[in-house]
Amino acid sequence: MDLLRFFTAGSVDDGKSTLIGRLLFDSHSISTDIIETLTKQSKNIKDDNAFNLALLTDGLRAEREQGITIDVAYKYFTTSKRKFIIADTPGHVQYTRNMFTGASLAHLALLLIDARHGITEQTKRHAVISSILRIPNVLVCVNKMDLINYSEHKFNDIKDEFIKFSNPLNLSNITFIPMSALLGENVVTQSSKLEWYKEKSLLDYLETVGINPSQELLSSRFQVQYIIRPETNVLHDYRGYAGKVLSGKYYVGQKVKIFPGNYDTEITCIEMNQQNVTEACANSSVILHLKDAIDVSRGSSIIPINELPNISNEFTATLCWMDDSSFVKGQKFYLQQNSYRTKAVIKEIVYKINIHSFTPIEGESNIQLNDICKVVIKTAESVCYDKFTENRNNGSFILINENTHNTVAAGVIE
């Protein structure tokens, strides 16, 4: 059975919690004691037939008090076909950084739209985030169709508007589904009220949508996380490079280069689960052994000689600023790309992006919380990278404040 990670975006008012609640209910993923607690908490809500499903995802006291989602909540459910991880993300602009956190690993963005109100600023923000993070599938759920008499015409209007505004965003695999989460129409089973809609229901879609363009087809990338050296009598010369295959494939006998350093060597052995294997595919955590005793440390990249990446100490990136304190000119950071860390500065702000209109604003000199901008990054040591559009796992990084050690920005390399 495989695993689909998706993030849900939209406000409580769009029926997001109702939708998640329904998916969890219908897959029997909510327990009766939790329903009991929810029912108790929902007593002060007018409609005493239903309990407030937002209480299911808003796990923090402050969220329940204010009736908003502040941070990502992770929810899990399994059907006979797939295991799912939902990252339920906030919608308000001040929590954009938490949306990025929830969305970063997703195979799919589920954008929820209230059919009565159509596309809102929030929809646009989530679409922009999906675009920056290159989410492989974008699903637009037009909810509350019952409140617009299941009108195909209005559904098509929303669809057209979304396609038009998102055109410059280059979103991949956009799908539209009309539904009523409250009444369960088109969520698990198709609805007779939506006769004109012949495509899949939501769950059917989630169970069958393709997961990621295969990472095996990408160039082979591996970074050393940790060096294993038992230094015992028996294993005196043992030196294993532990890490995860980020993409592609590694095999015994493969000729590789080490960066930094540009050394040539060869893979002599691969260990996985305490056994020797002949090859390792993407996402496997393994230990590699090399033919030559050369300088390899945490953060070193091991790359096949015929699949070389970009190596540079200067590159352009799209950055989302995530810290309460703004960027100060000349500020130094640690740049962390997977396990590789080096010092870095923002050499130039090329332009800021208006998150609502997706237009560039030039001549900006400051970067504040939730700003998205294109910048030129300069690093102390060279970075071994791919363009984010070509390899999500080797084209992303975070910036860490030198003093506070907070993660102040996330970046994707162009």
Added chain:
Amino acid sequence: MSQQLDYLDFLESEAIHILREVAGQFERPALLFSGGKDSTVLVHLALKAFRPGKFPFPLLHIDTGHNFEEAIIFRDQLVKQIDEKLIVRYVADTIKRHNLQDAKGKFPSRNVLQTNTLLDTIEEFAFDACIGGARRDEEKARAKERVFSVRDEFGQWNPKSQRPELWNIYNGKINKGENVRVFPISNWTELDVWNYIKREQISLPSIYFTHERDCIVLKNGQLMNVNQFVKIDETDILVRKNVRYRTVGDMTCTAAIESVAYTVDDIIKELENTKISERGATRMDDRISEAAMEDRKKNGYF
């Protein structure tokens, strides 16, 4: 050979990756190990992450003194078998040292007092990272927590301003006095844990499987085991039943469930049909208030 990873392979590889990030980023980490199923799975994952080398961290048990004997025997056997270092610190010692009030009442749980011992131990050894087996599916405050969860020098979690955590990039940079709680099996559900235990044939303490036990029946139907710490009143209803434990914690606040599940397969079947959550079935401590877990975490609890 199929290249598509099964979801258990995926979860396993993610957890190993996180464990190795801890090893690569911290000077003095520790792995919290109680002999329960989740921390036993962590030990199994650490073997996969670091063998043939030694663990780059000791195992640490914060001992409430209210233990199931079976779990302690199991703990010591496993430590011996894998030949790793175990540090044990006792809540009873903390109570004495700080002149604290021991837990009272009918079920005198030391669950909250445990936090003091943990924070003292972190200070004693200058641990900068503690690896734990908490999962996001256990409880709704846990569902919000990052994999690398930074705690301030008082051990407090600040849920309103968590560090952003993107992709698989973990920022382990901290300031002096701060430490990080790391949760490698954040994305596992209770059922995933059991399916993994089955696949990997991991041994567990016997109390996870059906056995006969004397219990007090609580008003809400929970079964509390009769032991030397619990005060038995005349009005208590005592029964002897076939039970097992879904979680192994402080003996005074962990309830048993009625079960005849004898094997891991039986347990998986039982869980697939159960309607009650893991903590709901077994923990008295979460039922105190709606935000019980969030409040304990803010004070340094796991």
